[in-house]
Amino acid sequence: MKTSPDRQPLTQAPIHRRSFLGMLAAGAAVIGVPSLLSACGGTASTGSSNAGGVALTSDHLPTYVPITYVEPDYPSVNGSVPGFETIPTELVQSIKAPPGKGSSFTAMTPLWGTPPPTSGNAYYAAVDEMLGSTLKFQIADGNEYGTVLATALAAPKDLPDWVSVPTWNIPPRFATEVVPNVFQDITQYVSGDKIKKWPNLANIPTAAWKYSSFDGKVYGLPFPTGVINDAIFYRDDVLTGLGITPDVTNGQDLIDLMVEVTDPATKRYGAHDMWTAATIIHGVVPKWKVGDDGQLLHRVETEEYRAALEWNAAVFASGAVHPDVDNTWAKQLFWDGEVVILNDGIGSWHENLAQMLSTNPTWSQKPFAPFGADGGEPTYFKGNPCNIFSFLKKTDDEDRILELLDLANVIAAPFGTVEFDLIANGVEGVHYERGADGLPVPTDLAKTELQPTYMFLVDGPETNARVQYPGFVKASSEFSQLAAGYAEEPVFWGLQISEPDQYASIGQPFEDLEKDISRGRKSITDLDAAVATWKSAGGDELRGFYQHLLDES
Amino acid sequence: MSTTTEAKAPEPAGVAASTSSTRKPRPAVRKIKLSTRLKRDRSMLLMTLPAVLLLVVFAYIPMMGNVIAWQKFSPYTGFFFSPWVGWENFVRVFSNPQFLNAVENTLFITLFQIVFYFPVPIVLALLLNSVLSPRLKTSIQAIVYLPHFFSWVLVITIFQQMFGGAGLISQALRAAGREPLTIMSNPDTFLVLVTSQAIWKDAGWGIIIFLAALSTVDPSQYEAAAVDGAGKWRRMWHITLPALRPVIILLLILRLGDALTVGFEQLYLQRDAVGAARSEVIDTYVYFQGVQYGDWGFAAAAGLMKGVVSLALVLGANKLAHVFGEAGVYKKS
Numbered sequence: 001m002k003t004s005p006d007r008q009p010l011t012q013a014p015i016h017r018r019s020f021l022g023m024l025a026a027g028a029a030v031i032g033v034p035s036l037l038s039a040c041g042g043t044a045s046t047g048s049s050n051a052g053g054v055a056l057t058s059d060h061l062p063t064y065v066p067i068t069y070v071e072p073d074y075p076s077v078n079g080s081v082p083g084f085e086t087i088p089t090e091l092v093q094s095i096k097a098p099p100g101k102g103s104s105f106t107a108m109t110p111l112w113g114t115p116p117p118t119s120g121n122a123y124y125a126a127v128d129e130m131l132g133s134t135l136k137f138q139i140a141d142g143n144e145y146g147t148v149l150a151t152a153l154a155a156p157k158d159l160p161d162w163v164s165v166p167t168w169n170i171p172p173r174f175a176t177e178v179v180p181n182v183f184q185d186i187t188q189y190v191s192g193d194k195i196k197k198w199p200n201l202a203n204i205p206t207a208a209w210k211y212s213s214f215d216g217k218v219y220g221l222p223f224p225t226g227v228i229n230d231a232i233f234y235r236d237d238v239l240t241g242l243g244i245t246p247d248v249t250n251g252q253d254l255i256d257l258m259v260e261v262t263d264p265a266t267k268r269y270g271a272h273d274m275w276t277a278a279t280i281i282h283g284v285v286p287k288w289k290v291g292d293d294g295q296l297l298h299r300v301e302t303e304e305y306r307a308a309l310e311w312n313a314a315v316f317a318s319g320a321v322h323p324d325v326d327n328t329w330a331k332q333l334f335w336d337g338e339v340v341i342l343n344d345g346i347g348s349w350h351e352n353l354a355q356m357l358s359t360n361p362t363w364s365q366k367p368f369a370p371f372g373a374d375g376g377e378p379t380y381f382k383g384n385p386c387n388i389f390s391f392l393k394k395t396d397d398e399d400r401i402l403e404l405l406d407l408a409n410v411i412a413a414p415f416g417t418v419e420f421d422l423i424a425n426g427v428e429g430v431h432y433e434r435g436a437d438g439l440p441v442p443t444d445l446a447k448t449e450l451q452p453t454y455m456f457l458v459d460g461p462e463t464n465a466r467v468q469y470p471g472f473v474k475a476s477s478e479f480s481q482l483a484a485g486y487a488e489e490p491v492f493w494g495l496q497i498s499e500p501d502q503y504a505s506i507g508q509p510f511e512d513l514e515k516d517i518s519r520g521r522k523s524i525t526d527l528d529a530a531v532a533t534w535k536s537a538g539g540d541e542l543r544g545f546y547q548h549l550l551d552e553s
Numbered sequence: 554m555s556t557t558t559e560a561k562a563p564e565p566a567g568v569a570a571s572t573s574s575t576r577k578p579r580p581a582v583r584k585i586k587l588s589t590r591l592k593r594d595r596s597m598l599l600m601t602l603p604a605v606l607l608l609v610v611f612a613y614i615p616m617m618g619n620v621i622a623w624q625k626f627s628p629y630t631g632f633f634f635s636p637w638v639g640w641e642n643f644v645r646v647f648s649n650p651q652f653l654n655a656v657e658n659t660l661f662i663t664l665f666q667i668v669f670y671f672p673v674p675i676v677l678a679l680l681l682n683s684v685l686s687p688r689l690k691t692s693i694q695a696i697v698y699l700p701h702f703f704s705w706v707l708v709i710t711i712f713q714q715m716f717g718g719a720g721l722i723s724q725a726l727r728a729a730g731r732e733p734l735t736i737m738s739n740p741d742t743f744l745v746l747v748t749s750q751a752i753w754k755d756a757g758w759g760i761i762i763f764l765a766a767l768s769t770v771d772p773s774q775y776e777a778a779a780v781d782g783a784g785k786w787r788r789m790w791h792i793t794l795p796a797l798r799p800v801i802i803l804l805l806i807l808r809l810g811d812a813l814t815v816g817f818e819q820l821y822l823q824r825d826a827v828g829a830a831r832s833e834v835i836d837t838y839v840y841f842q843g844v845q846y847g848d849w850g851f852a853a854a855a856g857l858m859k860g861v862v863s864l865a866l867v868l869g870a871n872k873l874a875h876v877f878g879e880a881g882v883y884k885k886s
Contacts, residue, residue, distance in 0.1 A: 267719055323719050
C-alpha cells in the first residue's frame with residue numbers, strides 16, 4: 001500500500017489538540033499497514049480499509065483549499081461556526097457560467113415544513129437557470145424521512161439520481177450493503193488535487209469528506225456543520241420578568257434555578273427532560289472512552305454516565321420538570337413559557353426566533369455559558385463533522401456524474417457569493433425586497449416557494465449570518481466560540497465505522513433505562529445489571545471490535 | 554334460529570356464510586365427478602375468483618415472507634441470497650428477557666381488555682336499544698361513533714390535556730389545594746389508562762353489530778313475554794341476550810384472533826411516559842428489533858410466534874363455541 005505522508009489532507013486538516021483522529025490518520029499514513037482483511041480484499045481501486053470500513057490511508061480524500069470571500073466578524077475558533085454581522089453588498093460570482101449541460105436530474109431531500117410546489121416554482125426555475133440543468137425534487141417529510149429512505153433504498157432501480165441522507169436516518173447495514181451497491185464511488189473524481197476543478201467543493205473541510213467516506217472511498221457529498229451541536233437554553237425574557245439574573249456555574253446551581261422558577265399554579269416549570277444537558281455538563285462521551293490503561297470503556301460503563309443519570313434523576317425528583325414531558329412537544333412548551341430551561345440543538349435557536357418573534361417581539365432565549373457539573377471546566381465532545389450528506393446513484397455514465405459534481409460545486413458556494421445568495425434568498429423583487437437597512441425582507445411568495453432544499457444535498461462550510469434577528473449573530477457566535485474552546489474529539493471522531501450488525505440493538509435497553517432512572521421508575525443500581533446484560537449480549541465483543549480498530553492505529 | 558344467522562349481519566357474516574356454504578354440500582356431492590362439479594358451480598366459482606385473487610396477492614404471497622424468520626435476512630440482499638440460520642432466531646427470541654416481558658405485557662393487556670372492554674359495547678347497545686325516540690337514538694349513536702375516527706395521537710393528546718399532570722383537571726385540583734393527577738405517567742395504573750382510552754375511542758363503534766343483532770328480534774316476542782307477565786329483566790334475560798349470544802361469541806372469537814394486537818400506536822406514543830417495563834408489547838418489540846435495528850430475521854421470528862399463538866387462540870375459542878352449541882367462526886359439516 002502507498003505511504004504518502006506528504007499528501008495535503010493531513011497537513012491541512014484542522015488542528016485539534018489531543019486529536020486521536022490526527023494520530024490515527026498520521027500513524028496510518030506513515031506506516032501504511034493494511035489490515036489482513038483489506039490485504040486479502042485484493043484490488044481495491046482506492047485507499048485501503050480495515051474490518052470496520054475505516055480507511056487506513058487518507059489519499060482518497062480531497063485536498064482542502066479554503067476560500068474566504070468575506071472576513072467573519074466572529075472567526076471560527078477550534079471548529080466553531082464563523083459569524084457575520086452584516087450581509088456584504090458586493091457579491092462575488094464564484095462560477096462564471098452555468099455549468100450544466102441541460103440534463104434533468106431527480107433529487108430526494110427531507111423538509112421540516114410545508115413542501116413547496118415543485119412545478120411552476122420561480123425559485124427552482126431561477127436556481128435551475130443558474131445551474132444550467134434541471135433538478136427535480138422529491139421532497140419528503142423530514143420526520144418520516146427515515147422510513148421513506150429505507151423504502152427507497154430497498155428498490156435501488158427507482159432511486160432518484162441524488163439522494164440526501166441525514167446521518168440519524170441511516171438504516172442498519174447502510175455502510176456495508178447499501179453504499180457500495182447503490183451509490184456512486186466518486187473518489188476517482190474528487191481525491192487529492194482533482195477536487196480543485198470544483199473550488200467550492202474543495203472549500204469543504206477534510207473532516208467532512210472523511211466522514212462521507214466509506215471503506216476508504218469517497219461516496220458522500222457533505223453538508224458540513226459546526227462542532228458544537230447542543231446547548232442548554234433558558235428563556236431570558238421570562239427570567240428577567242421574574243427579576244432573576246442567572247448565575248449558574250455547576251450542576252446544583254442549575255437545579256436550584258429550575259426549582260426557583262417553577263410555579264405549577266401558573267403552569268411554569270423549570271425544566272424539560274434534561275438528559276442531554278446532563279451528558280454535556282458531566283462530559284459523557286458519545287460512545288467510547290479510552291481508559292487509563294488504554295482499554296476502551298463504553299459510555300454506559302463510565303463514571304460520567306452514572307453521574308449524569310444521578311443528576312438527571314435529581315432534576316426530576318426536585319419537582320421542577322414539567323409533568324407532561326413525555327407527551328407534549330418540548331419546543332411548544334418552551335415557546336409558551338411553560339418550560340423555562342431546555343436543552344436543544346444550536347440550530348433551534350434561530351428557528352425559535354423565526355417562529356416566535358413575529359407574534360411576540362420580546363420573546364427571547366439564551367444559552368448558559370458552558371460549565372462542568374462540579375463547577376470545573378466542561379468538556380464538549382465534538383459532534384459529527386457533517387450531520388447530513390448526499391449520495392449519487394450508481395451509474396456507468398461518467399458524463400452524468402461529472403455534471404452532477406458541477407452542479408454540486410454551484411450549490412456549495414460559500415457565503416458572500418451570488419450563488420449562495422440566490423439559494424438562500426431567492427430572486428430579488430420576487431422572493432424578497434430590500435428593506436430600509438438593506439436586509440432582504442421575504443415576500444409572501446418566498447414563504448410558499450422558498451424552503452431549504454439545496455443545502456440538504458451539499459453545502460459549503462456552515463456560516464452564521466442571520467442578521468435579521470437583532471443581537472443573534474453576536475450572542476450565538478460568542479457562545480459557539482466559547483464552547484468550541486472546550487471542544488474535544490472523542491475517540492473515533494469523524495470516522496464512518498461499520499459495526500457488525502448483530503450488535504445493533506444491544507444498546508436499546510439503555511435508551512429506556514435513561515428514561516426509567518431519570519423518572520424514578522428504576523434506581524441507579526439497575527444500571528449495573530443493565531451493563532452486565534449488555535456485556536454478555538455482545539458488549540464485550542463489540543469492545544473487542546473497537547479495541548482492534550484502536551490498536552491498529 | 555333464523556334470527557341468529559341473520560344477526561351475523563355485517564362483515565364477519567360474509568366469512569361465516571361463505572365457509573359454511575362451500576362446506577355444507579360436500580358429503581352429498583362427493584360421488585359427482587370433479588369436472589361435473591366445476592361445470593355446475595362455474596358461475597359461483599367465477600364470482601369468488603376476485604376475492605380469492607385478492608387473498609392470494611395480498612395475504613398468501615406476502616405470508617411467504619415469513620421465511621426470513623429462518624434467515625439472517627437483509628432487505629438489500631433479499632430472500633434468495635440471505636443465509637439460512639435454522640432455528641437460531643427462535644432460540645434468541647425465547648432466551649431474550651425483553652421479549653418475555655413484552656409477551657407478559659401483551660397478555661396482561663389482552664386479558665384485562667377482554668374482561669373490562671369487551672362487554673362495554675354490549676351494555677351500550679342494550680341501553681341504546683331501550684331509547685325510544687329515534688332522533689335521540691341516532692344523535693347518541695353519532696356522538697359515540699365519532700371518537701373512532703380520531704387518530705391515536707389525537708386521543709392521547711385529549712387525554713393528556715384533560716388528565717395530564719399539567720392538564721385541566723390537575724390545574725383545577727391544584728387551585729383547590731389538592732394533589733394533581735399522575736395517571737398519565739403512572740406505570741402501575743397504565744393498564745387502566747390504556748383500557749379507558751380504548752373504550753373512549755372504540756366502544757361506540759363496537760355497538761354497531763350488536764344493535765344490528767338487536768334490531769332483528771321480533772317485537773312480538775317481547776309483546777308475548779309481556780303478556781305472560783315477564784318484567785324488564787326477564788325479557789332481557791330470556792329474549793334479548795339469547796338473540797345476542799351467537800354474535801357475542803362470534804365477536805369474542807374474532808377478538809381473540811387479534812388479541813395479541815393491542816394497539817401499536819397507542820402504546821408506542823405513551824412508552825416514554827410510563828417506561829418500557831409496562832408498555833412494551835410484542836408489536837412494539839418487533840418494530841424496534843426489525844425496523845429500528847435491522848434485525849429482520851429475529852423480528853420476523855418474534856412476530857411469527859404471535860401469529861401462532863393467535864391462531865391457537867382462535868381455534869381453541871371456536872372449539873369452545875361448538876361445545877356451547879354455537880356455530881362460531883366456522884364449523885366442519
